[in-house]
Amino acid sequence: MSLTDSRTGHDDGPARGRPRSEAVERAIIEGVMKLLEEGVSLAELSIERIARTAGVGKATIYRRWRGKEELFVDVVRAAEPPDPELPGTCLRDDLVVLLESLRQRGLANRSSAILHSVHAQMKSSPKLWAAYHHTVVEPRRRLGVAVLRRGQANGELRADVDVELVNDIVIGPMLVRAILRPDAELSDGLAEQIVDTLLDGLRPPGN
Amino acid sequence: MSLTDSRTGHDDGPARGRPRSEAVERAIIEGVMKLLEEGVSLAELSIERIARTAGVGKATIYRRWRGKEELFVDVVRAAEPPDPELPGTCLRDDLVVLLESLRQRGLANRSSAILHSVHAQMKSSPKLWAAYHHTVVEPRRRLGVAVLRRGQANGELRADVDVELVNDIVIGPMLVRAILRPDAELSDGLAEQIVDTLLDGLRPPGN
Amino acid sequence: MSLTDSRTGHDDGPARGRPRSEAVERAIIEGVMKLLEEGVSLAELSIERIARTAGVGKATIYRRWRGKEELFVDVVRAAEPPDPELPGTCLRDDLVVLLESLRQRGLANRSSAILHSVHAQMKSSPKLWAAYHHTVVEPRRRLGVAVLRRGQANGELRADVDVELVNDIVIGPMLVRAILRPDAELSDGLAEQIVDTLLDGLRPPGN
Amino acid sequence: MSLTDSRTGHDDGPARGRPRSEAVERAIIEGVMKLLEEGVSLAELSIERIARTAGVGKATIYRRWRGKEELFVDVVRAAEPPDPELPGTCLRDDLVVLLESLRQRGLANRSSAILHSVHAQMKSSPKLWAAYHHTVVEPRRRLGVAVLRRGQANGELRADVDVELVNDIVIGPMLVRAILRPDAELSDGLAEQIVDTLLDGLRPPGN
DNA sequence: GAATAATCGAGACGGTACGTCTGGTCTTCAA
């Protein structure tokens, strides 16, 4: 069982008996998402309740996932928006697009509810966190770092900075507003504003 | 009942019967912290378990706090480190001290465990989140913004930037490493590295 | 745990904690009877449903009885009519009274339907059957055998018969009609008819 | 569907499609008997388990019987011993043979445990009980009553007794020992002992 | 032959109930 496929799959040769319904599968995952969006915390989510919401027998859930956590891995996967298309024109535009996609995610109830919930369980469920990290966090990180490295190669980004750190700096403000200031609005020009501020630096010109 | 005192106080005239033991109170709060440090998530923490850990009857806890959440408010308060002393020499040094105190908090199991846990419950418990925000987040934010405003007044910080946003940019990287990359090390010179990178900007000199 | 008390009693020294509520106990047994009277078959009776009817948690039932069957033993006991008063005038009258009480039980059972279905279940669980036998069957048996022995001593009953067997013969017809022929009516003079037939013998007089 | 055939038979016109396998049918009934002989109680016997034991799909069972109980009727029928051959020499001998066959059945039941437990279940389902009664109980009853009537005609049995009642009296003791006293031994001479006791009557000679 | 159709084993499906467990509240005891 890999991190990208936590399912209780067997693939044991020729199909025997009635095949599992994909519609049922989708109904379950949709049900979990619906509950999370309604503000139900991950800890309050019982298999019993999920089954009730999805109109499904408990056994049908246990047939597919070993437990709550493995189910959530698939929920996360299903809710994750695709990587943004980078314009590739210049460093600034690429960074703006990356940040803008983060902003959109923060605005989407679904994704942010899932981030909150998954993060909440992180400590108590390393496996879930690992899956989330592997599926969601790390690819985005890699994308950002690649953009920055390209910028360094182009001479658009200082060669003496740690790209890993710069990546954290770039996405940091969005995370602060999602986590520490959920009331803060993610206004339209925010992505541009952040990128330009970072590129120009904080020191007054001429100093 | 104020946000800063969520306790189930009664003040019922002359004391009758055995007085409440303050030692018991401390034992309970210490017990919660111990459990949180051990990686027990807030949702998994039951009054039952807290009582067992603290060697205390369940009723004794309910006699003091209305529920889990109100207890946690006091736990948060007890765990919060004091605001750092600012040198006040220049903007850079003040920012470095602020960030360094954040880094120290991240290194301390206790505080970061509490941040994680409290944040996890945020959605499902607005009251707890409000208390945490009021007690911990907002004062720090105010401090940072004040430092930045002083910098603008001094001419050490560009006048055309939004100090609220800059504050988010400054603390962002630390949060990214605490939340999204718990494995990333918070190395010794990190605070300086971040501040200097931000002040100088990302663009190569001369562009 | 004795046969006469299948309850999960402990009696371990001084009472600690909240004592069990007798009202709850009565509510449960009453609930079972109510359901049985309403025509709910014993097989349809689940602990879950009993708990719901009695307004009680399932654990509260399991705290008192090991399972459905042991609960039924107490239901039976609660519904069991007292031993009949024997006139003691002569063997015939005593036997008639014994049989008449059996007949009454049969009539009562049929109308209330309680004991009839409970008894049906009994045999599938040897332990429970033993308890039922000890509490209900055996005392009646002893009573009958005593009456017969007194009859032998008086010269009212042949000395060369096995009283155990005779007792079986006496109560047999009633059982046949209760078990094998539930449609047969238990008419008013049945007890007398049986006793007289047995005393006189089946052979025509003079043979 | 008649009482004597509780099966879900259709026989509607010309056979179409693959015919039902009789081997499968036998395998199912054999499987149930095997499980009962292994000491599996009737309550523990699920359709699921029967299907597993017989190496058969559940639907294959439901295609033939409406449920567990109807299946048991056929199991009982398959296990039922044939009616005894009556000598016809005299009333006493006929009754002894009838009772002796009952005794044999009791002994067989106790060793094999099949009918004993099946019979226990019977009463909770009126329809099934009717089928069992029609197939097993009633024919035996008719046989006994016929014997008794012949006895009255011969002058071997008093003319003033109710033969239905006498039949109950005759088979009663055997039933008492099977149902109420499963521990009582069914000794070799029991049939004769009962019949002779009944014929002679309980009153001491000369009274 | 080719269609047609009911069978077969297998197992998924929505449910109900199992007996156990934990949670928060209530109630008693002894100090």
Added chain:
DNA sequence: TTGAAGACCAGACGTACCGTCTCGATTATTC
């Protein structure tokens, strides 16, 4: 009032079967 203990209702846990419903495959009859 305190600690301890345990009863109380509530409800989730993961499992076992229920009776129904698909599946692919098999085995007959009918065209």
